[in-house]
Amino acid sequence: MTEENYDIQEYLEDYTESSPDKEIRIINAAINIFSEKGFEATRTREIAERAGIAEGTIFRYFPSKDAILERMVPLLIRVMLPRFAGPIERIIKNHAADSVENILFEIITDRLHMIRDNERFIKSVVPELIHRAPLMQQMEANVLPVIEQFVGKVIEYGKSRNELDQGLDAHLVMIQLLGFILSYAMFGQKDPKHLEKDVRAYLSYTMKGWNNSCKP
Amino acid sequence: MTEENYDIQEYLEDYTESSPDKEIRIINAAINIFSEKGFEATRTREIAERAGIAEGTIFRYFPSKDAILERMVPLLIRVMLPRFAGPIERIIKNHAADSVENILFEIITDRLHMIRDNERFIKSVVPELIHRAPLMQQMEANVLPVIEQFVGKVIEYGKSRNELDQGLDAHLVMIQLLGFILSYAMFGQKDPKHLEKDVRAYLSYTMKGWNNSCKP
DNA sequence: AAGCAAAATGAGTGACCACTCACTCATTAT
DNA sequence: ATAATGAGTGAGTGGTCACTCATTTTGCTT
Numbered sequence: 001m002t003e004e005n006y007d008i009q010e011y012l013e014d015y016t017e018s019s020p021d022k023e024i025r026i027i028n029a030a031i032n033i034f035s036e037k038g039f040e041a042t043r044t045r046e047i048a049e050r051a052g053i054a055e056g057t058i059f060r061y062f063p064s065k066d067a068i069l070e071r072m073v074p075l076l077i078r079v080m081l082p083r084f085a086g087p088i089e090r091i092i093k094n095h096a097a098d099s100v101e102n103i104l105f106e107i108i109t110d111r112l113h114m115i116r117d118n119e120r121f122i123k124s125v126v127p128e129l130i131h132r133a134p135l136m137q138q139m140e141a142n143v144l145p146v147i148e149q150f151v152g153k154v155i156e157y158g159k160s161r162n163e164l165d166q167g168l169d170a171h172l173v174m175i176q177l178l179g180f181i182l183s184y185a186m187f188g189q190k191d192p193k194h195l196e197k198d199v200r201a202y203l204s205y206t207m208k209g210w211n212n213s214c215k216p
Numbered sequence: 217m218t219e220e221n222y223d224i225q226e227y228l229e230d231y232t233e234s235s236p237d238k239e240i241r242i243i244n245a246a247i248n249i250f251s252e253k254g255f256e257a258t259r260t261r262e263i264a265e266r267a268g269i270a271e272g273t274i275f276r277y278f279p280s281k282d283a284i285l286e287r288m289v290p291l292l293i294r295v296m297l298p299r300f301a302g303p304i305e306r307i308i309k310n311h312a313a314d315s316v317e318n319i320l321f322e323i324i325t326d327r328l329h330m331i332r333d334n335e336r337f338i339k340s341v342v343p344e345l346i347h348r349a350p351l352m353q354q355m356e357a358n359v360l361p362v363i364e365q366f367v368g369k370v371i372e373y374g375k376s377r378n379e380l381d382q383g384l385d386a387h388l389v390m391i392q393l394l395g396f397i398l399s400y401a402m403f404g405q406k407d408p409k410h411l412e413k414d415v416r417a418y419l420s421y422t423m424k425g426w427n428n429s430c431k432p
Numbered sequence: 433a434a435g436c437a438a439a440a441t442g443a444g445t446g447a448c449c450a451c452t453c454a455c456t457c458a459t460t461a462t
Numbered sequence: 463a464t465a466a467t468g469a470g471t472g473a474g475t476g477g478t479c480a481c482t483c484a485t486t487t488t489g490c491t492t
Contacts (some may be wrong), residue, residue, distance in 0.1 A: 022469095040256035043448095056470070057471070127347070168418065175399045175404055176418065179394075179396045179398055180391070180398030182399060183391045187390075187394065198388060202388060202392065208420075209421040209424040259479070271441085272482080275480085275481065275482080276439075328463090
């Protein structure tokens with residue numbers, strides 16, 4: 001039935017040490033069941049069974065079932081935020097710098113792999129956010145500005161290198177990039193060997209459109 | 217608290233006549249509460265109150281609470297599918313035909329308005345699909361092929377008019393268009409007066425990229 | 433007006449489930 | 463050796479809620 005378990009620790013190396021073992025066991029168990037049946041349909045008894053502990057123990061670590069979900073949100077935020085360090089560093093020191101196309105390629109493929117690897121975690125949390133305004137806000141407030149800032153930097157960089165049209169709007173570009181990532185994750189080829197080819201194809205057309213050097 | 221009620225009848229004119237009045241009242245009440253609190257947190261008593269009927273009456277029209285949701289899916293499918301008739305007719309008889317850019321502009325703005333107008337309906341149903349594989353399949357199987365077919369037709373048409381690159385892949389184009397629509401609906405300007413301007417801007421860049429007449 | 437069937441009603445019910453708490457017992461401190 | 467500690471436990475509980483059904487209301491026919 002359940003081929004293999006998702007384990008959050010693989011994606012949050014430093015988290016393991018800073019929190020008690022049982023808390024992670026509970027969260028991992030919860031993620032795996034939530035992703036299959038959803039939050040409401042999951043019984044605390046099942047979570048306990050899957051975590052290999054007694055039901056009562058859950059409530060020593062979490063005041064309520066809801067609190068398990070609430071605890072997941074900051075963890076998911078950390079998983080979702082791209083490791084911008086590499087590409088941004090390259091942008092800042094212009095010498096030996098990459099093309100905008102390559103920077104975007106790196107970011108997009110990296111985030112698509114993140115979505116594939118963390119599908120269960122995302123499926124556990126995201127659907128529940130829709131009817132929980134405070135959690136949704138927490139998510140958006142932490143994720144969107146970081147992405148927008150990064151996209152802004154890339155665009156500035158691209159304009160200075162004359163790779164991007166001067167009139168390009170950062171917000172609209174972010175929407176476009178997010179849209180492609182979301183849409184490809186949902187409707188794209190599931191076979192990962194197509195992924196890099198598809199992203200290259202997408203970028204080759206998109207960059208041509210964004211580039212101002214061509215006036216037909 | 218609740219400013220105004222969503223009413224499904226406005227978007228499904230012919231549906232009203234073919235089904236009993238109380239069924240629509242129940243579905244409309246359910247949509248309005250589901251969209252605020254989610255399916256699980258909604259009590260059948262509340263649905264009855266909002267519909268102005270007794271709780272027991274619900275179960276004369278629906279065998280279970282779940283059945284209300286299941287009944288919504290085919291309705292949402294009909295709301296989501298674009299009125300392709302106009303643009304496709306214009307494509308088929310080539311004379312006096314529009315540009316691909318204008319056809320896409322029409323479709324994208326129309327679907328964005330649909331999402332805005334039916335936000336409550338979408339928020340009621342979509343989150344619940346994620347953990348209900350049969351309903352999700354029903355949705356995907358009915359919606360995606362129609363969109364893909366339409367996009368295929370537009371691309372063919374665009375290639376024949378030399379407005380689109382011959383190498384353009386229909387599936388990837390569909391993903392791009394769906395991605396923009398989804399992403400703009402989620403993260404775009406909420407003020408509707410920006411909508412048409414933003415779609416024009418998006419298309420002006422995107423079409424330039426998809427157009428093969430320009431080799432920098 | 434009387435009779436009748438279908439529709440509507442809402443109090444009642446049984447199953448369910450998050451959470452509690454009195455107790456256990458391994459580990460540590462004295 | 464004995465005591466103190468507190469993490470762990472799981473049967474029990476109280477409240478909830480989808481659904482039922484005996485009764486009432488409605489609306490139609492004669």
